[in-house]
Amino acid sequence: MTPARKAALSRAALTIIGWGVALWVFFPILWMAMTGFKSEIDAVSTPPKFFFHPTLASYHEVFERANYWHFAINSIVISVLGTIVALLFSVPCAYAMAFSPTKRTRGTLLWMLSTKMLPPVGVLVPIYILARNAGLLDTRTGLVIVYVLMNLPITVWMLFTFFKEVPREILEAGRMDGATRLGEVWHVLLPLSLPGVASTALLSLILSWNESFWSLNLTSSNAAPLPSFIASFSSPEGLFFGKLSAASTLAVAPILVFGWLSQKQLVRGLTFGAVK
Amino acid sequence: MPRTSRFKSSLRCALLACAGLLPLSAAHAAGTLTIATVNNGDMVIMQKLSSEFEKQHPDIHLKWVVLEENVLRQRVTTDIATKAGQFDVLTIGNYEVPLWAKQKWLAPVKPDAAYDVDDLLPTVRKDLTVDGALYALPFYAESDMTYYRKDLFTKAGITMPAHPTYAQLAEYADKITDKTNQVYGICLRGKPGWGENMAFLTATVHAFGGQWFDASWKPTLDTPEWKAALTWYVDVMKKDGPPGAASNGFNENLALFASGHCGIWVDSTVAGGLLFDPKQSQVADKVGFTAAPSGTFANAPSWLWIWSLAIPASSKNVDDATTFITWATSKAYVDLVAKSNGWVAAPAGTRNSTYANPDYQKAAPFAGFVRDAIEHSNPDGQTKAPRAYTGAQFADIPQFQAIGTQVGQSVAALLTTSQTVDSMLSSSDRAVTRVMRQSGLLH
Numbered sequence: 131m132t133p134a135r136k137a138a139l140s141r142a143a144l145t146i147i148g149w150g151v152a153l154w155v156f157f158p159i160l161w162m163a164m165t166g167f168k169s170e171i172d173a174v175s176t177p178p179k180f181f182f183h184p185t186l187a188s189y190h191e192v193f194e195r196a197n198y199w200h201f202a203i204n205s206i207v208i209s210v211l212g213t214i215v216a217l218l219f220s221v222p223c224a225y226a227m228a229f230s231p232t233k234r235t236r237g238t239l240l241w242m243l244s245t246k247m248l249p250p251v252g253v254l255v256p257i258y259i260l261a262r263n264a265g266l267l268d269t270r271t272g273l274v275i276v277y278v279l280m281n282l283p284i285t286v287w288m289l290f291t292f293f294k295e296v297p298r299e300i301l302e303a304g305r306m307d308g309a310t311r312l313g314e315v316w317h318v319l320l321p322l323s324l325p326g327v328a329s330t331a332l333l334s335l336i337l338s339w340n341e342s343f344w345s346l347n348l349t350s351s352n353a354a355p356l357p358s359f360i361a362s363f364s365s366p367e368g369l370f371f372g373k374l375s376a377a378s379t380l381a382v383a384p385i386l387v388f389g390w391l392s393q394k395q396l397v398r399g400l401t402f403g404a405v406k
Numbered sequence: 407m408p409r410t411s412r413f414k415s416s417l418r419c420a421l422l423a424c425a426g427l428l429p430l431s432a433a434h435a436a437g438t439l440t441i442a443t444v445n446n447g448d449m450v451i452m453q454k455l456s457s458e459f460e461k462q463h464p465d466i467h468l469k470w471v472v473l474e475e476n477v478l479r480q481r482v483t484t485d486i487a488t489k490a491g492q493f494d495v496l497t498i499g500n501y502e503v504p505l506w507a508k509q510k511w512l513a514p515v516k517p518d519a520a521y522d523v524d525d526l527l528p529t530v531r532k533d534l535t536v537d538g539a540l541y542a543l544p545f546y547a548e549s550d551m552t553y554y555r556k557d558l559f560t561k562a563g564i565t566m567p568a569h570p571t572y573a574q575l576a577e578y579a580d581k582i583t584d585k586t587n588q589v590y591g592i593c594l595r596g597k598p599g600w601g602e603n604m605a606f607l608t609a610t611v612h613a614f615g616g617q618w619f620d621a622s623w624k625p626t627l628d629t630p631e632w633k634a635a636l637t638w639y640v641d642v643m644k645k646d647g648p649p650g651a652a653s654n655g656f657n658e659n660l661a662l663f664a665s666g667h668c669g670i671w672v673d674s675t676v677a678g679g680l681l682f683d684p685k686q687s688q689v690a691d692k693v694g695f696t697a698a699p700s701g702t703f704a705n706a707p708s709w710l711w712i713w714s715l716a717i718p719a720s721s722k723n724v725d726d727a728t729t730f731i732t733w734a735t736s737k738a739y740v741d742l743v744a745k746s747n748g749w750v751a752a753p754a755g756t757r758n759s760t761y762a763n764p765d766y767q768k769a770a771p772f773a774g775f776v777r778d779a780i781e782h783s784n785p786d787g788q789t790k791a792p793r794a795y796t797g798a799q800f801a802d803i804p805q806f807q808a809i810g811t812q813v814g815q816s817v818a819a820l821l822t823t824s825q826t827v828d829s830m831l832s833s834s835d836r837a838v839t840r841v842m843r844q845s846g847l848l849h
Contacts, residue, residue: 170686171664171665171685171686171687171688174661174664174665175665176588176661176662176665176667195450195453195454195472196472254484255484255488258484258485258488258490259488262488262490267490267492268492346473346477346481347480347481347484350440350442350469350471350481350492350493351440351469351470351471354471358471358473361472361473361474361477362445362471362472362473363445363472364445364474365444365445365446365447365474365657366444366445366446366474366475366601366655366656366657367446367447367656367657367674367676367677367680368445368446368447368657368660368680368686369657369660369661369664369680369686370445370657
């Protein structure tokens with residue numbers, strides 16, 4: 131076998147493996163989307179049906195029973211606001227840790243990360259009572275505050291990692307040109323680490339969009355986001371997989387499209403600093 | 407545009423956009439009722455028909471929070487225990503009503519004379535009454551029964567008796583099992599949970615003469631009665647049950663039976679309406695039904711579950727909420743459902759007048775059977791030996807959710823591992839004893 135043929139074969143094998151893994155990862159989403167177009171009987175048939183008579187009955191029922199746009203707008207507002215506020219806190223925090231570290235910096239970072247290890251249900255009652263006393267139950271503000279607190283450890287860690295890649299000398303050059311501390315961050319650091327900031331924002335947005343525990347527990351109707359919309363189509367008595375799949379497809383569609391459009395930025399950000 | 411300017415302008419735009427969207431206090435307006443409910447068929451109909459209520463009561467606006475049963479239970483328990491007052495109407499079962507009424511978490515309900523409280527089935531009314539006061543109004547009620555495939559029984563030359571025993575069901579299941587054609591003799595709940603496999607098994611254990619606790623709250627799991635009940639269950643499920651039975655709950659078994667993969671299914675009477683509906687069942691014309699199986703103890707407490715509407719004491723709209731729940735459980739509402747969705751969809755198991763209606767009797771062939779099952783259910787009845795708790799398919803104490811789910815997980819493991827019933831019962835008995843001691847009920 132010639133080296134060229136060997137290389138071609140290896141490329142073909144890699145392509146097949148790549149497509150295989152991609153399909154494997156994407157299959158649950160594909161199955162969910164397909165099930166949304168099945169009748170309830172087809173949705174639970176054994177063996178599962180790959181070929182079926184498609185129907186929009188589940189979508190019709192979902193739109194008839196719930197106001198999708200009310201939930202979708204809540205999701206957009208809460209996750210976008212939560213992401214912006216998280217960035218407003220985490221940028222100065224990561225800047226300080228990356229460029230003016232103290233002997234406690236590493237410990238602080240680890241402590242922040244350790245808060246992610248606590249199961250949320252462990253603090254449900256205290257947070258519920260705090261939200262009740264502050265009048266924040268079933269408000270977007272309440273959920274934004276919780277999401278900011280929930281995502282801060284991740285955004286600080288990510289930004290800290292990205293900022294560490296920026297040579298200190300560039301910031302010093304800016305300072306020598308008369309930049310203030312804020313100007314140094316605004317005009318030099320953030321533009322230089324834009325891919326990293328963008329991928330941090332995207333991750334925070336996706337985490338907020340998909341979060342279900344707090345959204346189900348802290349909201350009821352006014353501020354309920356899309357996870358509550360999905361949960362309303364599960365039933366203890368009766369077939370519901372078609373409707374649940376239709377609702378889930380509608381709930382993930384916006385973030386899927388957003389992820390598709392921003393994948394270049396996301397990949398660039400996640401590989402930022404990986405190759406020097 | 408240079409990258410820096412683009413970044414700055416994007417950030418400005420985002421901030422401005424968000425400032426415009428800033429929320430958003432959600433104070434509950436007077437005259438607005440927030441109703442927490444589950445996504446069962448009858449509740450979906452109630453939600454659809456609620457526009458009629460709003461037309462009749464233009465000063466009352468309804469907001470619906472529909473959640474999965476377990477999520478709803480956790481959500482409303484947190485809310486009611488912290489007196490947060492997020493909900494005005496709750497959809498709860500007869501497990502919660504007595505417990506929450508004793509905690510003074512529920513407001514007593516006093517419907518007017520037009521409601522005709524005497525029309526409610528006595529067993530149902532009794533289960534929602536605490537110290538002489540009604541604390542919830544019944545929306546629909548269910549007992550348990552045995553569903554079977556008439557065609558498979560005919561083919562195997564078997565006649566289903568009116569009152570089968572557990573031993574007979576095991577025998578019949580074995581005869582009609584045809585694994586090569588994916589027909590499994592029997593489908594029973596296997597999914598772990600106090601309201602899933604342990605609902606069925608608690609009723610089974612009672613029928614075998616067992617119980618959860620004796621009269622002094624001492625757990626009695628490590629006894630011959632529990633062993634006999636669990637041995638029957640594990641044997642029949644392993645021999646003639648469907649694959650993956652340990653993850654099958656009500657809905658999974660409904661799907662299996664409706665698509666022709668089960669020969670016998672013992673479960674809630676509410677499945678009747680679904681299995682006889684050709685739109686939801688491929689075996690609608692082949693379904694037979696008979697009484698739930700009986701065991702060695704003839705008068706065991708029998709299954710009763712009542713989905714009911716209650717008002718939390720923390721609600722600020724008790725009067726409006728009372729108006730709504732009396733409407734949703736009234737005779738007029740039953741007529742409204744019949745008019746819009748047909749008599750077969752009428753809420754079952756709550757009112758004598760529904761069963762007296764010839765149109766309902768005609769539309770629901772199982773109606774009389776369900777009424778008998780509910781009327782003769784005796785969830786507060788005595789077990790073979792005296793017991794300290796009430797309930798047929800659960801023990802009505804707050805600890806049961808945790809205990810039932812923990813033991814339910816061990817039972818599910820019996821179906822998937824080689825653990826023996828003896829060792830499972832002995833370790834479960836110890837675990838339950840620990841919980842009961844910690845709770846202070848057992849000294």
